[in-house]
Amino acid sequence: MDNKVDFKKIILTTVATTGILAIAALAPNALQVIKPFLKHKKKYNLKYYLNQKAQKLIKDGFLKIDTENGxxxxxxxxxxxxxxLYYRVTDRKKNIKWDGKWRVVIFDVWENARQKRNLLRMEIKEFGFIQLQRSVWIYPYECADFIELLKTDLSFGKNIRYMIVESLDFDENLRKYFKLK
Incomplete structure (x- = not known):
C-alpha cells in the first residue's frame, strides 16, 4: 500500500469479513484499521470520508443496503x-520468486467490443503485464487465477489465451524491466 490507504479495499474486506456490517458501525471499525496508515497524513474527517466512500461503493454496485429488524x-x-476476489488475487502476487517461466496472454477481441477490450488492456497493465506485441502481453509470475477472473468478469471466454512459456529468445530487456536474474 506504500502509505496510500485503499479505502475501497478496506471497506469491502471489512464487510466481507463480518458478513454484514451495520452502517452506523462502519466508521469506528474502519478507523481502527486505517489509523496506522495515516501517521504522516493530514487529519481527515474519517467518519465522513468513509461514509462517502461507502455511498460511492453502493452507487457503483459493490455494496448494497439490507434492512433487518429496522x-x-x-x-x-x-x-x-x-x-x-480481484484484490486477493493481486495481493498474492507480491513477494513471489520467479520460476524462470513467462506468462503470456493473447487476446482477439472484435472491434464492436472495443470498450471491453480497452478495459482488458487496462486491467492486465495495472496487474503488471507489459505489452510484447499488439494483443500479446507478458508477465513473469503465476497469474492463472487473475486471467480466469478476467475471462469471467469480461465474458471473453476463449477469446483470451493464457500460456506459460519456458523459453523465450531475446528476453534480456524483459528480465531487466521486471528486475529478474
Missing part, C-alpha cells in the same frame, strides 16, 4: 465479491 446493514453484491 436496522440497515451493508453487504457485498456479486460485483463486490468479484472485486474482493
Amino acid at each position: 436496522r440497515q446493514f451493508l453487504s457485498l453484491t456479486q460485483k463486490g465479491e468479484r472485486k474482493l
